[in-house]
Amino acid sequence: MSLPRIAVDAMGGDEGVRVMVEGAALARRSHDKFKFLLVGDQARIEAALEDHPNMRGASEILHCDDVISGDEQPTRAIRRAKTTSMGLAVNAVKEGAAGAAVSAGNTGALMAISKIALRTMPGIDRPALAALMPTLEPHDVVMLDLGANTEADARNLLQFAVMGAAYSRIVNGFEKPVVRLLNIGTEEIKGTDALRDAAAHLTAASAKNEGGLALQFDGFVESDKINRGETHVVVTDGFSGNIALKAIEGSARFVTDLLKQAFTSSLRSKIGFLVSRPATELLRHHLDPNNHNGAVFLGLNGVVVKSHGSANAKGVAHAVTVAARLLEDKLTERIAHDLNELGAAALKENGNGTAPGSEALA
Amino acid sequence: MSLPRIAVDAMGGDEGVRVMVEGAALARRSHDKFKFLLVGDQARIEAALEDHPNMRGASEILHCDDVISGDEQPTRAIRRAKTTSMGLAVNAVKEGAAGAAVSAGNTGALMAISKIALRTMPGIDRPALAALMPTLEPHDVVMLDLGANTEADARNLLQFAVMGAAYSRIVNGFEKPVVRLLNIGTEEIKGTDALRDAAAHLTAASAKNEGGLALQFDGFVESDKINRGETHVVVTDGFSGNIALKAIEGSARFVTDLLKQAFTSSLRSKIGFLVSRPATELLRHHLDPNNHNGAVFLGLNGVVVKSHGSANAKGVAHAVTVAARLLEDKLTERIAHDLNELGAAALKENGNGTAPGSEALA
Incomplete structure (x- = not known):
């Protein structure tokens, strides 16, 4: 081909x-x-x-x-x-x-x-920006939206879930990625109405269509678990997603800066650093944003990949490869198909951001 | 006394x-x-x-x-x-x-x-939960709200700013703590209406009352800068604050877990670890939540300090000492005084969460 x-x-x-x-x-x-x-x-x-x-x-x-x-x-x-x-x-x-x-x-x-x-693809109200982040596992976690939309209603969140799952399947090869909604607690009563409605609809859709659904919805996740690797797709609005992404980046840099300070604080620690260099190189490699480069605008009639402004050639190569895989695996067609399976179209027609059937689940 | x-x-x-x-x-x-x-x-x-x-x-x-x-x-x-x-x-x-x-x-x-x-103290609409977090500098950063209120309007944010600054002054000894609003960009047009209105009011109040104001307002801060130490008080709603706090905690744990994996990956790295132990102990000490323990419910008629559920005796001692300092330095009276200086009472009477005079600044 x-x-x-x-x-x-x-x-x-x-x-x-x-x-x-x-x-x-x-x-x-x-x-x-x-x-x-x-x-x-x-x-x-x-x-x-x-x-x-x-x-x-x-x-x-x-x-x-x-x-x-x-x-x-x-x-x-x-x-x-x-x-x-x-x-x-x-x-x-x-x-x-x-x-x-x-x-x-x-x-x-x-x-x-x-x-x-x-333009936005049929069935999607708003495109979203999705990125890859490192985890303790060999695969990356997909998080979206990261800032394309400051706010998101339940319908937007559902569409983000479908788009993020399609991205995760293509990039990480999961057949049914584990999808969770970012929240400030894991109990059903936590968070905003939009989050609770989106969760109710995803739970109902999972129960109805366990075989056909291209994702496993597993409730809420708190932001301290994003990098554990147990969740494959973290879905949130653009404000919270941007806050979480940058907090993770800033905190990782903070810890590595402290580590540098510590390693250069004495002759002994400098020697220790030299001896353990292969180990700290492993860490550096794992955290290097160039190895996770390639944020994607999902929900458009076409594939657009954003490479980090400061990415090196390896980072650009990663972003180019992500673009090629999304093309090869027909991202847009997959999203259209999965939206249909989820019945997100029904939610769309409902028009008020409330999941049909969520009353029954409440 | x-x-x-x-x-x-x-x-x-x-x-x-x-x-x-x-x-x-x-x-x-x-x-x-x-x-x-x-x-x-x-x-x-x-x-x-x-x-x-x-x-x-x-x-x-x-x-x-x-x-x-x-x-x-x-x-x-x-x-x-x-x-x-x-x-x-x-x-x-x-x-x-x-x-x-x-x-x-x-x-x-x-x-x-x-x-x-x-009960909530006069002039405060909603209490907030504030915590201390480590930075690259010797002082901690105060962040609030961390989950007491899922949403916050401009008036709430202003009151949080005053309360957080009072906390920072007492705990870290700054005369005029640098206060910033958490946002997804630093340009004036970024974020929600509540953030822009709160920023406009704080800017206007700073210009009007530079001498008397017990804080320096310096616009927006993004979540990757929380731990740099340049901002003394980070103000946000409870949802975003909780997301940012846990993302920072989770990311720090993620990096230290990776570091442990790396240090135990070979005999050489184990030796390097032993040699550089004093350095990594310094890091551990700096990040140890027990050294930053003591979240405070601000805005009540009385001082209530929340110690981490898993804090050790050192952590509890830190929380007890925070409580004693807030008592000694009359936290509640300071907040009442500072609210007055900020003219937050005027904003309160306005009643719609819009800063008076913010039109003129727009």
Whole structure:
């Protein structure tokens, strides 16, 4: 099967053209069927390509010299979609010139441009941003929404559950990912009405359709358990998800900073550090965001992957590979199919965010 | 000055009477003016006291043999306030038999019992739960609300800011603690209406009353910066606060678990671990929740401190010392005074959660 090519915004991100091209080349070393549309300044892309003979014949350049800046307002970015590398990369997906787009640029601008160019898929009210995070287990956990929507009602949360499960199945290979709603306690009475309604509907759907449902719903999860690995998909609104994601990142950095301080506090500890370096390298590898890079805008008519602004070539390669797998495994079609199984369409028609049948379960 | 005694719920928490009494005795070793009302089973308290001659003459026992369980519903706990160690400890504050209460029991029950017995102080609409967390700096950061209120409007957030700043001043000794609102970005347009309104009011109040205001408001903070130490008080609603707190705890545990795995993965790393033990002990000490123990219900007519359910004697001693300092420094009176300075009373009268003058600032 030939894979549609991947449009890479070569100009977005802090690291510039060289790292984006190197990342694409690195991904291609493991997957030689990958093909690319590299969007950005032709001369700089050509210069970067010279170091990567494995990209010859596998990449086309779409020239443009304008770039969306890191702090550009989404409203302004939208107006500049036709002349910027980010806008043209997403547009290539809309026009069918590429199957997926990868950008390391401004998240808000990428979301806004993608929503307008690709539009929300049928059955989804609002797209969501989903990311991968490390766990104690070999697999990553998927968390969404991470900030595309400040608030979410029960219907949004259900749709996020379906989209997140599809992402987890493709990236981590689970047949029925364990899905939980992020809450401040695990008892049924905890949290907001939206959370309780979403939980009631997911529980009812699981009971009715145990065989066909593409996820296992298992109630609420608290944020101290996100990284344990027992939950495969953590579903929440964009405000709480953003708070949880950044709290986890900040706390991990805090502990590793303390560790560095401790290891350099005496000669003895410096020696201990050198001796145990292979162990701390293991830790560093496990926590390295480049090994978990590739947040995805789920719920659009097309695949758009956001690479960390500061990702290195390995990180870009990871994001490109995520995009390719989502394409290959037909993410959008899977979501459409699973939404149907969940009966989320019925919830949608209900229109008030309350799960049908949730009264009976209360 | 003689300090009012501290009522200790000797029966709450996972560790039982012995640890609560040992904790009180440990606190008294550094502060010999502390006096206690120990509430719980007389025989067990007397047995525990035998190991601590420094408690002789400094403690009275209030006997009761009933205890609020860890999973008891707040509504049931309220009905049992007159017969349980937690209820009687809080009641002692209400009756003036003690100045403050410390309990390691069920948080929800302690909040409910405290609200009913002590009532919310004038000028405060809703009490909040505030805790201390470690930072890269020598001082702790205060974060509130951590779950007393699932939602918070602008007026609640302002009151939390005042209460958290008073707590930070007393515990960390800052004259004007740096206060920030937790948000998903630092730009003015980010977040909910409640956050933007609260920010506008705090900004206006700071400009008007720079000299008199007992805090420095400095806009929004994202959750990855909570532990950096640049912010002294992080203000948020109970849902987001609980998500952030537990995400930080879970992530710190995740990293230290990975570190343990790494250090035991080979003989070499085990040796490195032994050599660098003093360094990793420093880290353990810094992260040990017992050194930051003592969450406080702010906004009540009286001081109630929640000790971690699993705190050891050192942790209990820390919570007891926090309670004593809040008493000594007249927490409640400070909050009343600072509320006035902020003009939060005006916001209260406005009644719709919108900051007066926020239109002018928009």
